[in-house]
Amino acid sequence: MGEVEIRRSARRRRTIQAYRDGDRTIVLVPAHLTPEQEREEVARLVARLDARAERSPRSDAALMARALELSERYLDGRARPTSVRWVTNQSMRWGSCTASTGTIRISHRVRDMPDYVVDHVVLHELAHLVEANHSRRFWALLEGYPHAVKAEGFLEGVSWQQR
Structure with a gap:
C-alpha cells in the first residue's frame, strides 16, 4: 500500500x-x-x-454500504446520505455530518476500531440527517442500537488515553 x-x-x-x-x-x-x-x-x-x-476492508464504498444498512435497520431508512467517507483531517471528532448536503465524514482514527464502535459513530452521524441537533428526538433515534453504551465507553477510553 x-x-x-x-x-x-x-x-x-x-x-x-x-x-x-x-x-x-x-x-x-x-x-x-x-x-x-x-x-x-x-x-x-x-x-x-x-x-x-x-x-477489515473498510473502503469508502464499504462504509457507504454499511451506512445505508444501518439507516434501514435502525432509522427505518430515513437517513439517506449522499456520501459517507473516511477522512484524515479530523483529530478532535470521530465523525461529522453536513445535513444540508447529506455528507458524512468519519475520522480515519475510527477505521481500525471494533465494528460495533464504527457502527455507532456512523449511526450517530446518520441520525443528524434526520435531526440536525442533539435534541431529545435525536437521542431517541439512537435508542435502538444495542451497543451504544459499550461503544461510548470504548470511545471515551480512547479519548482519555490520547490526552
Whole structure:
C-alpha cells in the first residue's frame, strides 16, 4: 500500500511501530538498527498492517454500504446520505455530518476500531440527517442500537488515553 516512510529516532530504544497515514505507511524505528534489521522489521510490520487491512476492508464504498444498512435497520431508512467517507483531517471528532448536503465524514482514527464502535459513530452521524441537533428526538433515534453504551465507553477510553 503506497509509500513507506521510515523515521529513525535515537531516543527510541526497543520498540518499533508502524501505522497508516492515508496512502503512506509510517514506520518508527530505533536509530541503532542495522540496515538488515530495519529491512526485516519494516517488512514484517508492513505485512502485518496489510493483513489487518485485508481482514477489515473498510473502503469508502464499504462504509457507504454499511451506512445505508444501518439507516434501514435502525432509522427505518430515513437517513439517506449522499456520501459517507473516511477522512484524515479530523483529530478532535470521530465523525461529522453536513445535513444540508447529506455528507458524512468519519475520522480515519475510527477505521481500525471494533465494528460495533464504527457502527455507532456512523449511526450517530446518520441520525443528524434526520435531526440536525442533539435534541431529545435525536437521542431517541439512537435508542435502538444495542451497543451504544459499550461503544461510548470504548470511545471515551480512547479519548482519555490520547490526552
